[in-house]
Amino acid sequence: MSRAEVADGRGARTAPSALWQLSLFRSEVTTVLRRWRTLALLGVLAAVPVLVGIAVKMETGDGGPSGGDGHGPAFISQISNNGLFLVFASLAATLPFFLPMAVGVVAGDAVAGEAGSGTLRYLLVAPAGRTRLLLAKYASTLVFCLTATLVVAVSALTVGLLLFPVGDVTLISGTQISFGEGLLRAVAIAGVVAASLVGVAAVGLFVSTLTNSGIAAMATTVGLLITAQILDQFPQLHAVQPYLFPHYWLSFADLLREPVYWEPLQRNLGLQALYAAVFGSAAWARFTTKDITV
Amino acid sequence: MEEERIASGGGRMKAPGAPSARQTAVRGSAPEPPTAVGPGEPAAPAARTASGAPAPAGAAVHAEPEPSAEPAATAPAVAAVIETRGLTKRYRGGQLAVDGLDLTVPRGSVFGFLGPNGSGKTTTIRMLMGLIEPSSGTAHVLGEPMPRAGRRVLPRVGALIEGPALYGFLSGRDNLVRYDAADPTADPRTRAARVAAALDRVGLAAAAGKKARAYSLGMKQRLGLAAALLQPRELLVLDEPTNGLDPQGMREIRTLVRELAADGTTVFLSSHLLDEIEQVCTHAAVMAQGRLLTQGTVGELASSARGRLAVTTPDPTDAARVLKEHGVTDLVVLETGVTGELPHTALSGPADPAGPLDLADLNAALVRADVRVRSFGIERASLEDAFVALTGEGFDVAG
Numbered sequence: 001m002s003r004a005e006v007a008d009g010r011g012a013r014t015a016p017s018a019l020w021q022l023s024l025f026r027s028e029v030t031t032v033l034r035r036w037r038t039l040a041l042l043g044v045l046a047a048v049p050v051l052v053g054i055a056v057k058m059e060t061g062d063g064g065p066s067g068g069d070g071h072g073p074a075f076i077s078q079i080s081n082n083g084l085f086l087v088f089a090s091l092a093a094t095l096p097f098f099l100p101m102a103v104g105v106v107a108g109d110a111v112a113g114e115a116g117s118g119t120l121r122y123l124l125v126a127p128a129g130r131t132r133l134l135l136a137k138y139a140s141t142l143v144f145c146l147t148a149t150l151v152v153a154v155s156a157l158t159v160g161l162l163l164f165p166v167g168d169v170t171l172i173s174g175t176q177i178s179f180g181e182g183l184l185r186a187v188a189i190a191g192v193v194a195a196s197l198v199g200v201a202a203v204g205l206f207v208s209t210l211t212n213s214g215i216a217a218m219a220t221t222v223g224l225l226i227t228a229q230i231l232d233q234f235p236q237l238h239a240v241q242p243y244l245f246p247h248y249w250l251s252f253a254d255l256l257r258e259p260v261y262w263e264p265l266q267r268n269l270g271l272q273a274l275y276a277a278v279f280g281s282a283a284w285a286r287f288t289t290k291d292i293t294v
Numbered sequence: 295m296e297e298e299r300i301a302s303g304g305g306r307m308k309a310p311g312a313p314s315a316r317q318t319a320v321r322g323s324a325p326e327p328p329t330a331v332g333p334g335e336p337a338a339p340a341a342r343t344a345s346g347a348p349a350p351a352g353a354a355v356h357a358e359p360e361p362s363a364e365p366a367a368t369a370p371a372v373a374a375v376i377e378t379r380g381l382t383k384r385y386r387g388g389q390l391a392v393d394g395l396d397l398t399v400p401r402g403s404v405f406g407f408l409g410p411n412g413s414g415k416t417t418t419i420r421m422l423m424g425l426i427e428p429s430s431g432t433a434h435v436l437g438e439p440m441p442r443a444g445r446r447v448l449p450r451v452g453a454l455i456e457g458p459a460l461y462g463f464l465s466g467r468d469n470l471v472r473y474d475a476a477d478p479t480a481d482p483r484t485r486a487a488r489v490a491a492a493l494d495r496v497g498l499a500a501a502a503g504k505k506a507r508a509y510s511l512g513m514k515q516r517l518g519l520a521a522a523l524l525q526p527r528e529l530l531v532l533d534e535p536t537n538g539l540d541p542q543g544m545r546e547i548r549t550l551v552r553e554l555a556a557d558g559t560t561v562f563l564s565s566h567l568l569d570e571i572e573q574v575c576t577h578a579a580v581m582a583q584g585r586l587l588t589q590g591t592v593g594e595l596a597s598s599a600r601g602r603l604a605v606t607t608p609d610p611t612d613a614a615r616v617l618k619e620h621g622v623t624d625l626v627v628l629e630t631g632v633t634g635e636l637p638h639t640a641l642s643g644p645a646d647p648a649g650p651l652d653l654a655d656l657n658a659a660l661v662r663a664d665v666r667v668r669s670f671g672i673e674r675a676s677l678e679d680a681f682v683a684l685t686g687e688g689f690d691v692a693g
Binding site: 024026027031034035118119121122123124125126127128129132133289291293 | 385420423424425426427444445448449451453455456457459460461463464471472473474475476477478480482518521
C-alpha cells in the first residue's frame with residue numbers, strides 16, 4: 001500500500017455550506033438513474049407509447065374509420081387524426097398503474113434498499129445527516145417522477161410524429177387550437193402528471209423507512225397503490241374516495257378544455273401536497289429516530 | 295503464544311523482562327512510546343489502567359518496579375478520544391445489549407476492542423457513531439456528545455462497521471465518490487484527487503474502474519477502508535478490518551494501521567484475531583455479555599495471565615523430576631518435553647538475583663542432572679490467554 005497522502009483536505013473542513021445539499025442530491029439522482037432496475041422501468045415506460053401507436057396504426061392502416069368506436073383508453077380514437085393525441089393517450093394509459101408503480105419501486109427502495117445493502121450506515125457516518133439524506137432521497141424520487149413522465153411523453157411524441165399526421169388540435173370542448181399551442185398543453189399535462197405522483201412518492205418513502213428490505217417496501221407501496229385504485233372504484237366508498245391519492249389523477253384531461261376546467265386540477269394538486277406533507281413528516285419522524293442496526 | 299527460547303547450553307537466558315528482538319520489531323513501529331511494555335511480558339508493572347481505573351487483580355500481583363515502566367500511568371492525563379459513562383442499550387423486547395459501559399480510549403492509542411460474538415461490541419460502536427440511540431448513559435467522541443454532535447464529529451471520524459457495504463453496480467471509484475458526496479464538509483473540488491489517493495493507499499488503484507460486485511471479499515474490505523480514509527481523520531473506527539483478507543492483506547492492514555497511528559490518528563479496532571490485536575494495539579478492552587470486563591494497555595492485560603516454563607528435551611521424565619525438585623509446579627510431561635508453572639519468584643529473573651530460583655540455575659541444574667536440553671524458556675502469556683481467562687474457554691455466542 002502506498003504511503004500517498006490522502007489529504008489536501010484539511011481546508012475542506014470549512015467547505016461552503018451552499019454545497020451542503022446539492023452534492024448529496026446530485027449523487028442520489030445519478031445513483032438512482034444508473035441502476036439497471038431504473039433503466040428497465042424507464043424502458044418499459046418508453047415502450048408503452050410505441051405499442052399503442054403501432055396498434056392504432058395497424059388498426060387504421062387499411063383506411064377504415066379512425067381508431068375504433070370510442071371504447072378503450074381516453075383519446076385513443078383521435079390518435080390517427082393527430083399524432084399529438086398519442087401523448088395524451090399514453091399518459092392516460094400509464095398514469096393509473098405503470099407510472100406510479102415505477103415511482104413506488106424507486107421510492108420504496110430509497111431508504112430500505114440502502115438499509116438492506118448496508119450502505120445506509122456508511123452514508124450516515126459520512127455523515128450525510130438523516131434529515132439531509134431523507135430530503136435528498138425525496139427530491140431524487142421527485143426527479144424520477146418527472147423523468148418517468150417525460151420519458152412517456154417524449155416517446156409518445158416521437159412515435160406520434162413518425163406514424164401519424166399532425167396539425168391543429170381539437171379539444172374536448174370542441175375548440176380548435178394550433179399545433180404549437182397543443183404542444184404547450186402537452187408540456188403542461190406532463191407537468192401535472194408528474195405532480196400527480198408526488199403523493200405516491202411520499203407514501204413510498206414513508207414505507208421505505210419502516211423496513212430494512214427494499215423488496216418489501218416496493219411491494220408494500222405497489223400494493224397500497226393497487227388497493228387505493230380498487231377502493232376508488234366502489235361507489236359505496238364515495239365518502240373516502242376524495243382522500244385517495246389516485247382519485248383526481250385523470251383530471252389532467254381538463255387541461256384539454258377551453259376554457260380550462262381548473263377545479264379538479266387544483267384538488268388533485270392539493271391532495272398530492274397533503275400526502276407529501278403527511279407522509280413526508282411521518283417518514284422524517286420515523287427515520288430521524290430509527291436505530292440503524294443493519 | 296509467543297515463545298522465547300534459547301538453545302540448550304547457549305549461555306545466559308534472556309531475562310523475561312528485557313525486550314526481545316521480536317518484541318522490538320513489533321513494538322518498534324508502535325505509535326505511542328507510553329507502552330514500551332511488550333505484549334507478553336510477565337513482569338509488566340501495571341497497577342492502573344490509563345483511565346485510572348484499577349487494573350484486574352491479576353495484573354498487579356507481580357508488579358515489579360522497573361525503570362522502563364509505563365509512562366502512560368504517570369504522564370499527565372491526555373484527552374480521551376472516546377469516553378462513555380454508563381452507556382446502556384436495551385433493545386425493544388428487553389434484551390440488554392450493552393450494560394453500563396465506561397470506556398475510555400486515550401488519544402493517540404491503537405485501541406483493541408475484544409469480546410466474544412454477541413458481547414455488545416458492534417452495538418457499542420453503532421452508539422458511538424450515532425447510528426443507535428443509547429437507552430441511557432452518555433458517549434463522547436472527540437470531546438463532543440454523540441449522537442447529538444454527529445455533524446461536527448463524524449467528518450473527523452473514519453469508520454468501517456461490520457464489514458464493507460458497497461453499491462455493486464458502481465465502480466470502486468464511484469462508490470468512494472458517492473460516500474464522499476454524502477459528507478457535507480468534503481470539498482467537491484478535491485474529491486477526485488482524494489478518492490484516487492485513498493484507492494492508492496489501500497492498493498486498489500488498478501481495480502478502481504471495476505464494478506464493485508466483481509470485487510473479492512478482500513477487495514471490498516479494502517474499498518471499505520479506503521472510504522474511511524477519504525479525509526484525514528482524527529479517529530478511525532475499524533470493526534474487523536482484516537476479515538476476509540489474505541495473510542498479505544492482513545500484513546498490509548497492520549502496516550497501514552501503524553502508519554496512521556504514527557501520524558497521530560487514534561485507531562479503535564475490534565477484532566476476533568487476538569494475535570492481531572496483540573501485534574498492533576497499545577491498549578485493549580474486553581467485553582462480554584454487554585459488560586466491560588477490563589481495559590488497559592495490552593501489556594497489562596497479557597501480564598494478567600502468567601507464562602509457563604517450557605523445556606524441550608528427549609528426557610522428559612528426568613527433566614520433570616529435576617524441575618519438581620526446584621519447585622516448579624503443575625508439570626505436564628510430553629513426549630518431547632516438559633512444561634510447568636514457575637514458582638512466582640522465578641519470574642523476576644535477574645532483576646531479582648537474590649531470589650531463591652534463577653532460571654539460569656534451573657537450566658544448569660537440568661544439565662548437571664544429565665538432562666539433554668534442546669530448548670529452554672518461558673512460553674509467554676499472550677493476550678489470548680488473558681482473554682480466555684476473562685471470558686471463559688468456550689468462545690460461545692452469548693444468548
